[in-house]
Amino acid sequence: MTAVQAPPSAPEVLGRCRGLVQPALREAVGRLHPWVAEMAGYSFGWCEVGGAPAAAPGGKGVRQALSVLGAEAAGADGAAGVPAAVAVELVHTFSLLHDDIMDGDATRRRRPAVWKAYGTGPAVLAGDALFALAVETLATAPQGAGTVRLLSAALADLVRGQADDLLFATRPWTGPERVTADEYRSMAEGKTGALLGCAAALGAVLGGAGEGTADALDRAGRHLGIAFQLVDDVLGIWGDPAVTGKPVGGDLRQRKKTYPVLAALDSPAARGLPELLDAPGREAEAAALIDAAGGRTAALTQARAHTATARALLSAAPLATEAAGQLVQLLDHLAGRQL
Numbered sequence: 209m210t211a212v213q214a215p216p217s218a219p220e221v222l223g224r225c226r227g228l229v230q231p232a233l234r235e236a237v238g239r240l241h242p243w244v245a246e247m248a249g250y251s252f253g254w255c256e257v258g259g260a261p262a263a264a265p266g267g268k269g270v271r272q273a274l275s276v277l278g279a280e281a282a283g284a285d286g287a288a289g290v291p292a293a294v295a296v297e298l299v300h301t302f303s304l305l306h307d308d309i310m311d312g313d314a315t316r317r318r319r320p321a322v323w324k325a326y327g328t329g330p331a332v333l334a335g336d337a338l339f340a341l342a343v344e345t346l347a348t349a350p351q352g353a354g355t356v357r358l359l360s361a362a363l364a365d366l367v368r369g370q371a372d373d374l375l376f377a378t379r380p381w382t383g384p385e386r387v388t389a390d391e392y393r394s395m396a397e398g399k400t401g402a403l404l405g406c407a408a409a410l411g412a413v414l415g416g417a418g419e420g421t422a423d424a425l426d427r428a429g430r431h432l433g434i435a436f437q438l439v440d441d442v443l444g445i446w447g448d449p450a451v452t453g454k455p456v457g458g459d460l461r462q463r464k465k466t467y468p469v470l471a472a473l474d475s476p477a478a479r480g481l482p483e484l485l486d487a488p489g490r491e492a493e494a495a496a497l498i499d500a501a502g503g504r505t506a507a508l509t510q511a512r513a514h515t516a517t518a519r520a521l522l523s524a525a526p527l528a529t530e531a532a533g534q535l536v537q538l539l540d541h542l543a544g545r546q547l
Contacts, residue, residue, distance in 0.1 A: 218541030221534050225273035228286055229293040233272075236294055236345055240337050247326055247334035251301050253317065257325050267317070271296045271407040273538060278411025278425055280531035289411030291349035295359060296407040298342035303366060303403070305335035310374060311462060346410075355410055358422075362406035369398025376465040381473055381482040387465040393434055396467075400440075401433020408535070424525035428539075431518040435543040438511040441466035442504055445495050457491030467510065472503030515543040 216224065237248045249255040253266030272293040279289030307313075308321040309328055315321055323331035346355045372395040376387050405426035412422045444459035445468060459466050463485065472478045478501035484494040498504065518539055522532055 215533060215537070218537050221277070221538055222268050222270070222273050225276040225286070225293070226269040228276055229269065229272040229290055229297070232290050233294050233297055236298070236341055240341065243330075244334050244337045247322055247330060248301070248338060250325060251305060251316075251322050251334070269297070270538075270542060271300050271403060274404060274407035274429060274535075275411035277531050277535050277538070278408040278417075278422075279415030280411075281408075281425065281525075281527040281535060282412045282415030282417035282421060283528050284415030288415045291345055292355065292407065292410035292414050295342040295345045295349075295355075296403060296410065298338045298345065299359065299363065300403055302335040302338040302342070303370075305331050305338070307370065310370070313458070349414065351413060355413055358406055358410055358413065362402040365398040365402035367398075369395045369400070369402065373399055373464075377463050379465065381469075381485060386473070387470060389467070389470060392465065392467055392470055396434045396437035397430050399433075400437040401430035404433040404436070405429030421525055421527065424521050425527075428518040428521040428525075428535075431514040431521070432539050432543060435511040435514040435518070438467050438507045438514070439543060441468055442507050442511075445498065446504065457495065460485065460491040460494055461488070467507045468498050468503030470503075471506035472498040472501035475501040475503075477501040478503075511543055515539060518543075 233252075234254075237245050237252070239245075240248060246255060246259050249259070250257060250262070253262055255262050275289040275293035275296055276286040277289075278292070280286050304316065305322050308316055309323045309331060313321055314324050319325075321331075322334060326334075342359070343356060346352055346359055349355060372391065376391075376395070379385055379387055405428070408425035408429045409422040412425050417425075441459065444464075444466060445457065460469075469481075469485070473481060478497060481494065481497050481501065484490050484497060519536055522535055522539070525532075527535070
């Protein structure tokens, strides 16, 4: 009997898609001004300051994989989704460069953020260059006008989400002006979900999918993004810095209105939490009280719910079986980091 081959694991899927996209991504970055290209290469983990090859690993390539799998889910070869993968990865990196500046985050992936390594002005310039390159990449691809419109809509949502996230920090912990759970979900969908959904939808469009299929992939990606952000919130409070690459309690020090905090504030067990959250140096006490008040459990419960919705959307869409299975596997892997 012929042995049945096991389906590829999520890390194997991510690796295969990165291998398909990386040559095109490097070629695109290579068209930039050499100094800007170096900063871009540093942000991708390809090089150190000065251009020497880097030992530090880059990102997982989640959005790249979603674009490639989106094309394959539409019945096309994964190569059809490569322009979408390159464009979305460029936009994602552009957003991280600016996000680190806005949040004052000095490190990313366990080494200095671009603005710390090169300066704030150069980091802004590099981000702008990546954004322009992303638009150029899609505009010269098949169905360029339509795909640029999709990317533009996702970027508008991303900006709205980022704006809300920044404004949340200025709002009180309690009272009528506090941040609600619905406002949080809308912020997370824009800040994190919009680009994930766009990645899959763009790949599907370039793969020849109809509007309904692309829309289903976009909505599934948005729910994945909310789940991803919820889990990221948990890791931002209780994650291991050696794994996350972020300092312990960073979100609490920045007074971020993350979901575990919002959920805990609704509990009678969280009496005294607002005072702790406003007291510098008491992040460990605040984290313990948030956990005891059910904040961690509530966030992970919501993450499971959004993951289930994404799975249901994928199951209902007319997708190629193998690619659909890999999308679900990838979804479970990403949302399940702490589930």
